Amino acid sequence: MIISIIAFILVIGILVFVHELGHFIVAKLSGMRVDEFSLGFPPRLFTWKKGETLYALNWIPLGGYVKIHGETEDGKDDDPRSFNNTVIWKRILTLIAGVAMCVYPYFLPVLAMWIVTTVLLGVLYTLRER
Numbered sequence: 001m002i003i004s005i006i007a008f009i010l011v012i013g014i015l016v017f018v019h020e021l022g023h024f025i026v027a028k029l030s031g032m033r034v035d036e037f038s039l040g041f042p043p044r045l046f047t048w049k050k051g052e053t054l055y056a057l058n059w060i061p062l063g064g065y066v067k068i069h070g071e072t073e074d075g076k077d078d079d080p081r082s083f084n085n086t087v088i089w090k091r092i093l094t095l096i097a098g099v100a101m102c103v104y105p106y107f108l109p110v111l112a113m114w115i116v117t118t119v120l121l122g123v124l125y126t127l128r129e130r
């Protein structure tokens with residue numbers, strides 16, 4: 001029973017990390033200012049700051065978040081690196097990046113199987129015609 005609980009927390013933690021990493025990477029590549037990357041829910045276990053981003057590891061390992069500057073404000077920020085001041089397509093990519101990062105590892109094997117199947121069927125069809 002305890003092993004199942006630990007495995008569940010570990011799997012959820014990995015999924016949350018990958019999901020939040022998607023938001024973080026796309027926001028950074030889009031030129032947005034990321035104020036915080038946090039795994040887990042408070043209270044905080046420990047934090048460190050690198051550049052302008054605060055990284056945090058919290059006690060409750062069932063979630064996480066990426067705080068992008070200007071994301072929750074009313075849009076009256078003059079910072080060009082604010083979420084609200086970034087072009088709309090970059091904001092949309094940033095928002096869907098979390099889900100995309102969770103789906104991406106499953107997409108490649110499916111694509112590979114489709115390509116192999118298509119090639120094999122093409123070869124078999126060509127051989128049958130001869």
